[in-house]
Amino acid sequence: MKTHKLRAFIFMALCCDLGLFAKKLIAPAANFITEFLHIPGGIATSFSLMFLIVASSIIRFFGCATLMAVVQSILALCFGMTGSMGILAPIGYIIPGIIIDVILFLFRKKEKDISLAIMIASILASVSACLTANMIVFRLTGIILLLYVFVSATSGSICAILANELVRRLKPIILSPKELS
Amino acid sequence: MKKRNITIIVVLLIITAIIAAIYLLGRNYVPKGKVSIVFNEKSVSVDPFKAASVNVNGTTVNGKGKEKEISTTGVTLLSVIQMAGVSDSDFSKALVVSSDEYSAELTSAEILDPDIAFLIKSANDDDTESIKLSVFGDSDSKRQVKNVERIELK
Structure with a gap:
């Protein structure tokens, strides 16, 4: 296996783990906000999805985020980190992964600068994750659901700024000079 | 940092703030230590621990299959519902809702x-x-609801 490919796979694996465990790290701060707003979540997931977006933006192949989401869902099931979703947790991981892949694929064709693609992907992936959780677990309706969706979208947009910065800094390290050009 | 990205964040923040203000100002707050029982579109606040105290002994299982022994005193959900003047034949199911709108459904x-x-009384981190x-009797902890604020009877 070529060195740069191996480096890419190691980076993807690292982002999978970071995405999975980052949720736990940010949970106390996220819970502080969601408890104040009286909604069941929506912030920590956006931070977790940021790592999928970072990896998919650097390692440019279609299906990267979905593949990572599948790995994450298997790890979550193995470690019992499925939360309230239980056995249905893989749906909550895979749907945002597919959305990230589709958005990045569509934008890459049109624009060289992917900062907007990262922003849209992060917002839509966060919203899809929150809607999936709502469909499976929370069953919120009305203004509470609207607030839950917008909190997810806003935290997704803020995480996109961080993702953009990480992509800019990590790209030269992860990719070979040939891939960069 | 791209100007358009900042614009997107600012717009989302403003919309979220407006929705949060509408939601929080219109929300029915339940006094601390009380539970609101909603039945036939009427809401009654009761202190659940004024109901007859019982021993609560049993085992709960979390999502990882880890068992937790519970041995404390508390009140039955039925006795709390009866405090609101609702008879057990008046409802077929109850939705127990926490302060963050997480809910669990129980049949009559x-x-x-x-x-x-x-x-039961539960100690918070603060x-x-x-x-x-x-x-008790569930295979996971989905119906262990913390910070119960509301019981909706249907």
Whole structure:
């Protein structure tokens, strides 16, 4: 296996783990906000999805985020980190992964600068994750659901700024000079 | 940082703030230590621990299969519902809702069973106490609801 490919796979694996465990790290701060707003979540997931977006933006192949989401869902099931979703947790991981892949694929064709693609992907992936959780677990309706969706979208947009910065800094390290050009 | 990205964040923040303000200002707040019982579009606040105290003993299982022994005192969910003047034949199911809108559904048969559904006092991280729903006999902890604020009867 070529060195740069191996480096890419190691980076993807690292982002999978970071995405999975980052949720736990940010949970106390996220819970502080969601408890104040009286909604069941929506912030920590956006931070977790940021790592999928970072990896998919650097390692440019279609299906990267979905593949990572599948790995994450298997790890979550193995470690019992499925939360309230239980056995249905893989749906909550895979749907945002597919959305990230589709958005990045569509934008890459049109624009060289992917900062907007990262922003849209992060917002839509966060919203899809929150809607999936709502469909499976929370069953919120009305203004509470609207607030839950917008909190997810806003935290997704803020995480996109961080993702953009990480992509800019990590790209030269992860990719070979040939891939960069 | 791209100007358009900042614009997107600012717009989302403003919309979120407006929705949050509408939601929080219109929300019915339940006094601390009380539970609101909603039945036939009427809401009654009760202190659940004024109901007859019972021993709550049993085992709950979390999502990882880890068992937790519970041995404390609390009140049955049925006795709390009866405090609001609702008869057990008036409803077929109850939705127990926490302060963050997480909810668990129980059937009237489960509520009528004296060994399944209880409200107990639970210690929070900040040393305050909150009301917790404890349901025995489940294979996971989905119906262990912390910070119970509302019981909706249907």
